[in-house]
Amino acid sequence: MAVKSARNSRIRAFSLAGGAIAVSAALALTGCTPTSSGGSAGDSDTITVWHYFSDENQVKVMTDYKDLFEKNNDGVTVENVFVPYDQLNSKLITAVGSKTGPDVVVFNGADASALALGGALAPITEQWGAFADKNQFPEAVVHSLEDDVYAVQGYVNLLGLWYNQDILDEVGVEPPTTMDELNAALATVTAAGKSGITLSGLPQSQGEWQAYPWLTSFGFNYDKPEAAPLEDAFTMIQSWTGSGSLTREAVTWDQTVPFQTWAAGNVAFAQNGNWQLGTARSDADFKYGVVPLPVGDSGKVYLGGEGQSIGAFSANPELAWDYLEQTYFSEEGQAIALSGVGSIPSRLDAASAPEVTEDPILAAFAQSLEQNGANYPSPAVPAVSIADQQLVVGQIWSAVIGGQMTPAEAATKLVTDLEQLLAQ
Amino acid sequence: MSIMIPTRDAAAVPSATPHPRPRPRRLRRRFEPIAGPLRVVLLLVYAIPILFIVLTSLKDPSDVISSQSSFLFTPTLEAYTAVLANQGLFIAMQQSLTIATGTTALTLLVAIPAGYGLARVDSRITTIGLGLLIVLQMVPQTANVIPLYQIFGAWGLLDQNLGVIVADTALLVPFATLLLRPFFRSVPEALEEAASIDGASTMRTFWSVMLPIARNGVATTGTLVFLMSWGEFLYAVNFFLSPGNYPLSALLAQQVSAFGINWPGLMALAVITSVPILILFVFTYRLLREGLTLGAVK
Amino acid sequence: MSTDLTVSGPARRTPAPPGRAPRSGARWHAAKRKRLAFALPAGIFLLVFSFFPLAQLARMSVSDVTARTLNQPWEFVGVDNFVGSAAQGSLFPTLGNTIAFVLIVTIIGLVGGLAAAILLSTSNLLSAFVLGLMVFIWALPPVVNGSVWKFLLGDAGLINSVITGVGLTQDAVPFLYDDRFALLSVAIVNSWAVVPFNALVFRAGILGIPAETFEAARIDGASRWQEIRYMIIPAVRPTTLVLAVLTIVYAFRSFDFIFVMTYGGPGVSTNTLPFLSYLQAFVRFDFGMGAATAVISVLLVLVLAVIYARSVRAEEANS
Structure with a gap:
C-alpha cells in the first residue's frame, strides 16, 4: 500500500514533468523565429x-x-x-x-x-x-x-614586410630592399637574441598565399613549374628555421597570430598584410614601418581581397x-x-588619393602593388584546380617549415603534384 | 513487491542488510599516498585550462600573445562589456534556449518509445536496429548538411527554428535511443506483464508503469541532449539565413574570422555561454551521477 | 548469494519472474512483439532525416560530384572516388593516422575516465569540485578548448615555460609543429576532452557498488589495489563495452580539434579520415571524394556496430 501511494505520487510528478516537456515543446515548435527573411526574399526593396x-x-x-x-x-x-x-x-x-x-x-x-x-x-x-x-x-x-x-574587387589586400624600427635601430640595420639584405638583417637580429620574422605556414590556402612571394623571387612560376627555384626557396626558408630566425611553430599559425606575435615586440619582421594596420596601431608598442617584400624583379605578391x-x-x-x-x-x-x-582601393583614382600616397605605410603597400602585384590566383592555374593547387602548395610549404621534408624532396613532390593539377 | 528504483540506495537493497538503515557511509578516510596526489594532478589538468580561459577573457587583446604564460597583466572587463553590449546576445540566448528545449522535447518524444520498443523485443530486428543506430552516430555531420538543406528548402523549413530543431533531433535521436534503451530493460518485465493481465492497454502500461520508473534515464538523457543541442553549431549556421536568428554557438563562431580571432571576446563569450549549462549541471548533478550508469550498462 | 554489483543487468537483479505463468505466456509474448511499434515514429523520423542523408552520402561516394555538378544529376563513376583518393597518396597515411589517433583517444579516454572515476568516487568537496570542472570542459565548444591548448602547448605557452623553467629541456618541446609529436598531442587533447564524459559514467557505476561490499573487503584486509582489481573493474565491465563503442565512434569522427590546433599539419601529418574528408569536400569541393572517405569511416565503424549489437544480444540472452 505504501509502495502504491509512493508510486502514485511518482506518477503524478512524472506527469507534471511530462506536461512541462510537452508545453515547452509546443512553445518551441510554434515559437516564432525572430527574423524571417535572410535569403533573397523577393521583396523588391x-x-x-x-x-x-x-x-x-x-x-x-x-x-x-x-x-x-x-x-x-x-x-x-x-x-x-x-x-x-x-x-x-x-x-x-x-x-x-x-x-x-x-x-x-x-x-x-x-x-x-x-x-x-x-x-x-x-x-x-x-x-x-x-x-x-x-x-x-x-x-x-x-x-x-x-x-x-x-x-x-573593390579593394585589394596584399602582403608587405612590417619591421620593428626599435629593434632595427638597436642592431644597426636598415629596412631591407633586397633578399640579401633581408638575410643579412635576419642573421644580425638573430645574433642579437631577437626573433627574425613571423609568417604563416598553415597547410592550406593561407600558406600558399604567404609562400608565393618567396617562391617567385627565386624564379618559380605556375606557367611552367620547375624544381630548381623551389628548392632554392625552400633551402632559404629552412636556413631561417635552422638559425632560429623563424620559428617552426609558424606551421600552426594563421595570419593573425604571427602578426600579434610581432606586435608583442620581440620580433624584427612580419610578413603580413595591409589589413593589419588597425592591429598595429592599437597593439604595437614600438616604432614600426612597412617596406615592400624584397622579392626582386621576378618576385610576385598576390593581390588578394x-x-x-x-x-x-x-x-x-x-x-x-x-x-x-x-x-x-x-x-x-x-x-x-x-x-x-x-584597404588599398582598387580604383586608380581612389588609390592615388593623398590618404594613400601620403601615409608611409599605405604608400609602401601601394608601391609593392605597382612593382610586384600579381593576379590571385595565378591565371596559369585552371579554375577547377585552384582549390587543389592552393592546398597542395600550402601543405608542402608547411612540411618545409616544419622540417618534415628536405628542400629537394619538397620541390620534387610539389612539381609532380602541380603538373597533374595544371594539366587539367 | 518492491519497485526497484535504479539508485544507489536501491542497489544496496538486495544485499539484505539486517540492520535498519542509518545509511552505511562510504568511509574511506584512510591515508592515500597515491590517490591524493593523483587527484591534485587531475584538478590541475582541468583547472589550468579553465583558469586560462578566464584569464584570457580578462585581458586586453594586445596582452594575449605577450603574456601567454604569465599572470602579469592589467585585467579589464572590456571583453565582457563588449559581449554584453551586443544586442544580439539576448536574442541569441533566447534562440539557443528555444532550439535546445525544442530539440530536447522532440528527441525525447521520438527516442523514448523507440528505446522502450527496442528494449522489450528480442529479435533480429533489435540487433539490426542497434547496429544502424551506431552507424547513424558515425555519419559525419557535414555530410547531412546538403541533403537536409534540400529537404528543408522544399518544405519551407529554412530559416525556421523548426528546421534546426528537426535537424538537431535527427542528429541526437540515435544517441538518445541507445542511452534510453537500458533504462527500460532494467524495469522488471513482470511488472508490465502484471499490468497487462490486469487489463491495462499497452499504451497505458507504457505511460503509467514504464515511464515513471525509467524517469531517471529520461531526465539524464534529456539533460545530455539539451547540453549537446545547446552547443550545436553547424546546422544553426547553415540552416538559418538571417543572422538575427543565430543562437549562441554561432555567435561564438563570429569571434573567429578570416582576419583574426578576438581571443578575449571568444573566451568571455564562452564563459557567459557556459553559465546556463553550469546551472543546469548543478540542478541535475545527482541525476547525471546516478542515471548515467544505467544508460551505459549495455 | 550473488552480490549484485550495481545495476549491471536488469535481469540479473530480478531473476526470471516466477509469476510468468505458461497460461498467459504465449499471449504475452505476442503482445510483446507489438511493442516494436513503439520504435516506429523514430524509425520514420530517422528514415527521412538520417537515412536519406546517409543514402545520399553513399550515392555521392560513387558519383562524380564537384561544386559544378552538385546541383545537377550526378554521374555514376563506380569506385573512381576511392581509387582517386588512394592514388593521391594521402589516403593510406591518413588511415594509419586515424587508427593511431583512435587507439590513443580510446585507450586514454577509457583508462583516464576510469582512473578519474575511481579518484573522484569519494564523496568530498574536492571530488565534487573537480567533477564540476570536468563537466564544464565537456560542455565547452572545441574551438575554445582547442584554442586554449594551442596556447598552452605553444613555444611561449605555460607548459613549455614550466618544462624549460625547471630545466627538463633546453628548448621548447615542439608539441604541435613536429610530425613526431603533433598527432600525439592532438590525440591527447582529444582524450582529455572525452575523459569527463567517461568519468561521469564510470563513476556512477562505482557509486552503485554497495558500500557494504567495500566494508567487508576492508575488514578482510584488502588493499586499495585489490579493491580496484577485484571489485571495481568487474563492476564496470558492462559499462566499459558501451563506453568503448561511444569513444571509438567519437574518435573516428573527431575533427574539430585537428581543425583548430594543426589544420592537419605540419604538412599532412595530422590528417585523419574525417579531416581528409572535410578537405576533399569543403576545401577542394570534390564532394564525391569527400563522401568516399566518409564512407570508409562508416564502413570501419559498421564492423564495430555489428560486433557491438551481437555481443549485447548475446549477453542479454544469457542473463
Whole structure:
C-alpha cells in the first residue's frame, strides 16, 4: 500500500514533468523565429548581403555602405548577413540546390571560380560592360570564368614586410630592399637574441598565399613549374628555421597570430598584410614601418581581397548591382574602406588619393602593388584546380617549415603534384 | 513487491542488510599516498585550462600573445562589456534556449518509445536496429548538411527554428535511443506483464508503469541532449539565413574570422555561454551521477 | 548469494519472474512483439532525416560530384572516388593516422575516465569540485578548448615555460609543429576532452557498488589495489563495452580539434579520415571524394556496430 501511494505520487510528478516537456515543446515548435527573411526574399526593396566580417572596423564599413546606399535610394533596405568564413562557400553552394541565396555576396576573391562553377554567382558581364568607370579598375581585380565576369574587387589586400624600427635601430640595420639584405638583417637580429620574422605556414590556402612571394623571387612560376627555384626557396626558408630566425611553430599559425606575435615586440619582421594596420596601431608598442617584400624583379605578391558579386538567385539583380556600383565600386565607397580598415582601393583614382600616397605605410603597400602585384590566383592555374593547387602548395610549404621534408624532396613532390593539377 | 528504483540506495537493497538503515557511509578516510596526489594532478589538468580561459577573457587583446604564460597583466572587463553590449546576445540566448528545449522535447518524444520498443523485443530486428543506430552516430555531420538543406528548402523549413530543431533531433535521436534503451530493460518485465493481465492497454502500461520508473534515464538523457543541442553549431549556421536568428554557438563562431580571432571576446563569450549549462549541471548533478550508469550498462 | 554489483543487468537483479505463468505466456509474448511499434515514429523520423542523408552520402561516394555538378544529376563513376583518393597518396597515411589517433583517444579516454572515476568516487568537496570542472570542459565548444591548448602547448605557452623553467629541456618541446609529436598531442587533447564524459559514467557505476561490499573487503584486509582489481573493474565491465563503442565512434569522427590546433599539419601529418574528408569536400569541393572517405569511416565503424549489437544480444540472452 505504501509502495502504491509512493508510486502514485511518482506518477503524478512524472506527469507534471511530462506536461512541462510537452508545453515547452509546443512553445518551441510554434515559437516564432525572430527574423524571417535572410535569403533573397523577393521583396523588391530589400537586398541581402552575405559577408564574413566580424572585426569591429570591418563591420563598420559594411554598416557605412548600408547607410550610404539607403540614404541615396529611398525606401530601400540593406540587410547585412554574417556567415562564418569557414562556412560561407559551402553555404552558398548548398543554397544553390534550393535556388536560394543572397542578393550580394562578399567573399574571398580567390574562391571566385569555385563559387562561379558551383552556380552560386550570377554573371555580371553586362553590367560590368556598361559600367562607366570600369577603366579605373586594373585587370587583376576582375574575376572572369569562360568569358563571363563574375566578380570584381573593390579593394585589394596584399602582403608587405612590417619591421620593428626599435629593434632595427638597436642592431644597426636598415629596412631591407633586397633578399640579401633581408638575410643579412635576419642573421644580425638573430645574433642579437631577437626573433627574425613571423609568417604563416598553415597547410592550406593561407600558406600558399604567404609562400608565393618567396617562391617567385627565386624564379618559380605556375606557367611552367620547375624544381630548381623551389628548392632554392625552400633551402632559404629552412636556413631561417635552422638559425632560429623563424620559428617552426609558424606551421600552426594563421595570419593573425604571427602578426600579434610581432606586435608583442620581440620580433624584427612580419610578413603580413595591409589589413593589419588597425592591429598595429592599437597593439604595437614600438616604432614600426612597412617596406615592400624584397622579392626582386621576378618576385610576385598576390593581390588578394574580397570579391563582390551578385547571387545567382537574387530576386533583384538590378538593385544589387546598384548597391555594388554605389558602394564597393565607387570612389566614395572605396574611401570608406580605406579609412575604415586600411584597404588599398582598387580604383586608380581612389588609390592615388593623398590618404594613400601620403601615409608611409599605405604608400609602401601601394608601391609593392605597382612593382610586384600579381593576379590571385595565378591565371596559369585552371579554375577547377585552384582549390587543389592552393592546398597542395600550402601543405608542402608547411612540411618545409616544419622540417618534415628536405628542400629537394619538397620541390620534387610539389612539381609532380602541380603538373597533374595544371594539366587539367 | 518492491519497485526497484535504479539508485544507489536501491542497489544496496538486495544485499539484505539486517540492520535498519542509518545509511552505511562510504568511509574511506584512510591515508592515500597515491590517490591524493593523483587527484591534485587531475584538478590541475582541468583547472589550468579553465583558469586560462578566464584569464584570457580578462585581458586586453594586445596582452594575449605577450603574456601567454604569465599572470602579469592589467585585467579589464572590456571583453565582457563588449559581449554584453551586443544586442544580439539576448536574442541569441533566447534562440539557443528555444532550439535546445525544442530539440530536447522532440528527441525525447521520438527516442523514448523507440528505446522502450527496442528494449522489450528480442529479435533480429533489435540487433539490426542497434547496429544502424551506431552507424547513424558515425555519419559525419557535414555530410547531412546538403541533403537536409534540400529537404528543408522544399518544405519551407529554412530559416525556421523548426528546421534546426528537426535537424538537431535527427542528429541526437540515435544517441538518445541507445542511452534510453537500458533504462527500460532494467524495469522488471513482470511488472508490465502484471499490468497487462490486469487489463491495462499497452499504451497505458507504457505511460503509467514504464515511464515513471525509467524517469531517471529520461531526465539524464534529456539533460545530455539539451547540453549537446545547446552547443550545436553547424546546422544553426547553415540552416538559418538571417543572422538575427543565430543562437549562441554561432555567435561564438563570429569571434573567429578570416582576419583574426578576438581571443578575449571568444573566451568571455564562452564563459557567459557556459553559465546556463553550469546551472543546469548543478540542478541535475545527482541525476547525471546516478542515471548515467544505467544508460551505459549495455 | 550473488552480490549484485550495481545495476549491471536488469535481469540479473530480478531473476526470471516466477509469476510468468505458461497460461498467459504465449499471449504475452505476442503482445510483446507489438511493442516494436513503439520504435516506429523514430524509425520514420530517422528514415527521412538520417537515412536519406546517409543514402545520399553513399550515392555521392560513387558519383562524380564537384561544386559544378552538385546541383545537377550526378554521374555514376563506380569506385573512381576511392581509387582517386588512394592514388593521391594521402589516403593510406591518413588511415594509419586515424587508427593511431583512435587507439590513443580510446585507450586514454577509457583508462583516464576510469582512473578519474575511481579518484573522484569519494564523496568530498574536492571530488565534487573537480567533477564540476570536468563537466564544464565537456560542455565547452572545441574551438575554445582547442584554442586554449594551442596556447598552452605553444613555444611561449605555460607548459613549455614550466618544462624549460625547471630545466627538463633546453628548448621548447615542439608539441604541435613536429610530425613526431603533433598527432600525439592532438590525440591527447582529444582524450582529455572525452575523459569527463567517461568519468561521469564510470563513476556512477562505482557509486552503485554497495558500500557494504567495500566494508567487508576492508575488514578482510584488502588493499586499495585489490579493491580496484577485484571489485571495481568487474563492476564496470558492462559499462566499459558501451563506453568503448561511444569513444571509438567519437574518435573516428573527431575533427574539430585537428581543425583548430594543426589544420592537419605540419604538412599532412595530422590528417585523419574525417579531416581528409572535410578537405576533399569543403576545401577542394570534390564532394564525391569527400563522401568516399566518409564512407570508409562508416564502413570501419559498421564492423564495430555489428560486433557491438551481437555481443549485447548475446549477453542479454544469457542473463
